[in-house]
Amino acid sequence: MNENFRIAQKLGLMFRPEEALPTDIKRWAIKQLQSPSPSLGIGNVGSDVKPWPKIFQPSLDEKAVKLRIHWETIKRERKKEGGYTEAAQRANDKDNLMYKKDILRFSHRNVYGSDQLRLRLMSFWANHFTIGSFDSREVIGHAMEEAILANFNDSFSTMLYKVTTHPGMLSYLDNHISAGPNSNQVRWAKANGEQAGLNDNLGRELLELHTVSPSANYTETDIRNAAKVLAGWGIDIKGNPLSSLKEQGGTTNLWDMYKRNWAEPGNKIILGKTIGTGKGGLKQLTDFLAAHEHTVMHLSTKLAEHFVSDVPNKTDVNYIASAWRQSNGNLDQIHTAVIERAIASKEPKFQLPMTWLFQVLRLSNATYFMGWNEINTSNNSLKFNMQPMQIFDELGQNLWAERQPNGYSSKKEEWMSGEMFERRIRFADSIWTSDSQIQSTSVIMDRIGASNETRKLVESLHGMSSRSKKNQFIALMCSPELMGLENA
Amino acid sequence: MPNYKLTRRDFLKASGASLFLAGIPLQGFTQDKPPGKISVIILEGGMDGLSAVPAFGDPNFEKMRGILVPENYLKLNSFFGLHPSLKNLSSLMASNNASIVHATSFPYKKRSHFEGQNLIQGGGLTPFSEKTGWLGRSLELAKIPGRALSLEMPLILRGYGENDNFFPAKIDQSSKININLVEKLTAAHGKLGSDVFEKVKQKSLLTLENMPRDPQSLAEYAGKAMAKKDGPTASVIRLSGFDSHASQDDGNGNDHGIDLAKIDGVIASYKRGLGGAWDNSIILTITEFGRTVAVNGTRGTDHGYGSAGIIAGGAISKSRVISDWPGLAKNDQFEQRDLMATIDYRSVCAACIEKSLGLDHDLIANKVFFEPKLPRVFDYLFS
Structure with missing residues (x-):
């Protein structure tokens, strides 16, 4: 592949046919960090690409209101004779749940957006800060865009604080029900014979996964103290009316819900650092953890593993870590360092199934995801009947799936299975078959500057039939070059 | 002051349940028939052994466990009981087709799900030290390469090269x-x-017929497949929901008993599916760690160390509770908080491999668990 596409593969999602190719790929890549793109997509299969309508991009408040209506509808329907019927459930989900549109919007952005490098980084951080429960899926898209993407031109500590306090994370890791052992809530509960107290789930993962990692040798006391700092944060936005949520949270902002009566009074010591009492304690803690040397090394390594090489060398990791230290965790500087190392390293990087799918669609200009007007209809063209959720489930990588908080691995060995490879063949087949207007294999090869080995592979499947053309397309997309693997 | 109803939430609920069948013969591949079938139920999240198998005979039990002491428990002997959700297991115990190993663990004490899950599947000496799994290595040693039925390839079944996976796609x-x-x-x-x-x-x-999704149907499906002539030798079912940080007993019957009942149902469904093949089958549970002895603030328990293992199947001829009981007094607990483990659970896995795949214990100790001195507990389980 020529240098433009080699870098677009490693760090981005490939250039679409209508995109002009940069003259200086490194400058282009670094400039991408400052070039946001609106959420682009299509209303219907075949219609023009344009920004998603505002009504499909609700705020947290609007989502909470809809969730409340959703819940009230369930309760009302259950009281009716015959109970909550399947038809009523479908109608309720269609009117009041947003996650299917969120997944489609995420997919459209990745296929049509001009900010490919930022989108790759967004997926990386969304996987690092996995939110993966049924209960939180309505706000996963919000967390990705507002807690992660929106903070790219800020610092890691800002992103860490915004993610940690996001209602999705707080409910996914049980924090909204955790109360300090010496809080008013616990005293009140004990007097009434109720159970209330600390839950260390988020405190543990904040240290183990999100920041310092087990290499910091923290103790159970550190974990417990982190949980005490977190106690009081979060409310279940699903079951409560908006007004009551705001009253209990002591704020009008759903992203800032802190229940004073649930908080643990007093200072807490975590990894030797004293954290003050009260609401401000959490920011103190996340700032401390964000700047911790073990966080810098843990995340520099993780970034290098994802974008530079499965087994990054010390130079790569130290380069990123030193950019981190020198800039006090400025994400622009960290991401720039990642870009520089990824370009400097000539090693191919295996592309995970989701990234690969987006890259295939952008290279071939295929329409594969339905339009936003078609998501809840069943009478659209049969060819585009696969819901985005199903597409990602079948691919084996889905940022909306219920899963463990450690996320997907960046290492190829985790993805080397016959079934995973067979699915790439079948998806390439499905994409080719779904869109007759697709870019021809030879045009794609010329544009990316396909290697001689890739051309030989494609040529070996030459034939006059339409099946041969399809097999050539599949072979190109599953070639070592486009999967990011070594040649024979 | 508002009172929040605690709802049951488990973060480790990946997708309810998943099934992996392994050792499915490939076309043109001949093999010797192993003596039995082996199935592993992975209990993800860290099962609370003291909930599943309460130690009523311990003088500190009721004091330490408070609201988590189950009512109407099923009696096993003068010391141990079973959670009321494990009714089927109780009758298997009565008919000498199941045993319990208590106060046991893989050698992992650091309470991280991800390190722990890696270790109990990899079966190495430390987390992330192995790229293959203990069951995959065992199948290769028994010369039973084949395929696992799954989209991803679970670590426990990975071998050095010959094992692979498949799963019906809907594309x-x-x-x-x-x-x-x-x-x-x-x-x-x-x-x-x-x-x-x-x-x-x-x-x-x-x-393949249509794959069911709920754990009980999956187990029955697995049992039927294993009972077939060219059926798989091994299966793995992953059950989630054991990370019981909250509402382990919410007082409304909507509690951890539901998850324990899943284990009970899965074992019963295996038996139904296996039919006559039950007689030479072994099913065992594994979990990444046990939990704190004391109850936490949200009616649950936090990550701990020792837990209990359940072994069932017709290959067992005498039911026992196997334990070197450490006690529950504060000073008897691991780091004064968790149930101590006194039996290395790898020994239990080794005995089950020995029985089902016919491999020699020393070979298993050396090549599967890389622990030449691993104690042999075969006679406690199978004599």
Whole structure:
């Protein structure tokens, strides 16, 4: 592949046919960090690409209101004779749940957006800060865009604080029900014979996964103290009316819900650092953890593993870590360092199934995801009947799936299975078959500057039939070059 | 002051349950028949052994466990009981087809799910030290390569090369794989990629009906498949929901008993599916760690160390509770908070491999668990 596409593969999602190719790929890549793109997509299969309508991009408040209506509808329907019927459930989900549109919007952005490098980084951080429960899926898209993407031109500590306090994370890791052992809530509960107290789930993962990692040798006391700092944060936005949520949270902002009566009074010591009492304690803690040397090394390594090489060398990791230290965790500087190392390293990087799918669609200009007007209809063209959720489930990588908080691995060995490879063949087949207007294999090869080995592979499947053309397309997309693997 | 109803939430609920069948013979591949079948139920999240198998005989039990002491427990002997959700297991115990190992663990004490899950599947000496799994290595030693039924390849079943996986896909607009295409891809890829494409060509002998999704149907499906002539030798079912940080007993019956009942149902369904093959089958549970002895603030328990293991199947001829009981007094607990483990659970796995796959204990100790001095507990379980 020529240098433009080699870098677009490693760090981005490939250039679409209508995109002009940069003259200086490194400058282009670094400039991408400052070039946001609106959420682009299509209303219907075949219609023009344009920004998603505002009504499909609700705020947290609007989502909470809809969730409340959703819940009230369930309760009302259950009281009716015959109970909550399947038809009523479908109608309720269609009117009041947003996650299917969120997944489609995420997919459209990745296929049509001009900010490919930022989108790759967004997926990386969304996987690092996995939110993966049924209960939180309505706000996963919000967390990705507002807690992660929106903070790219800020610092890691800002992103860490915004993610940690996001209602999705707080409910996914049980924090909204955790109360300090010496809080008013616990005293009140004990007097009434109720159970209330600390839950260390988020405190543990904040240290183990999100920041310092087990290499910091923290103790159970550190974990417990982190949980005490977190106690009081979060409310279940699903079951409560908006007004009551705001009253209990002591704020009008759903992203800032802190229940004073649930908080643990007093200072807490975590990894030797004293954290003050009260609401401000959490920011103190996340700032401390964000700047911790073990966080810098843990995340520099993780970034290098994802974008530079499965087994990054010390130079790569130290380069990123030193950019981190020198800039006090400025994400622009960290991401720039990642870009520089990824370009400097000539090693191919295996592309995970989701990234690969987006890259295939952008290279071939295929329409594969339905339009936003078609998501809840069943009478659209049969060819585009696969819901985005199903597409990602079948691919084996889905940022909306219920899963463990450690996320997907960046290492190829985790993805080397016959079934995973067979699915790439079948998806390439499905994409080719779904869109007759697709870019021809030879045009794609010329544009990316396909290697001689890739051309030989494609040529070996030459034939006059339409099946041969399809097999050539599949072979190109599953070639070592486009999967990011070594040649024979 | 508002009172929040605690709702049951488990973060480790990946997708309810998943099934992996392994050792499914490939076309043209002959093999010696192993003496039995082995199934592993992975309890993800860290099962609370003291909830599943309460130690009523311990003088500190009721004091330490408070609201988590189950009512109407099923009596096993003068010291141990079973949670009321484990009714089927109780009758298997009564008919000498099941045993319990208590106060046991893999050698892992650091309470991280991800390190722990890696260790109990990899079976190495430390987390992330192995790229293959203990069951996968055992199957290869028994010369039973084959395929696992799953989209991903679970670590526990990974071997050094011959094991692979498959799973029925639902991808619109895609047709049968063209073998010529796959051959060309195999030739074009370097070793890593071509090894995998090579496997895409091999088709399994097993024809698949529609795969069910709930754990009990999965177990019955697995049992039926294993009972077939060319059926798989091993299966793995992953059950989630054991990370009971909250509402382990919410007082409304909507509690951890539901998750324990899943284990009970899965074992019963295996038995139903296996039919006559039950007699030479072994089913065992594994979990990444046990939990704190004391109750936490949200009616649950936090990550701990020692837990309990359940072993069932017709290959057992005498039911026992096998334990070197450490006690529950504060000073008897691991780090004064968790149930101590006094039996290395790898020994239990080794005994089950020995019984089902007919491998020698020393071979298992050396080549599967890399622990030449691993104690042999076979006689406690199978004599």
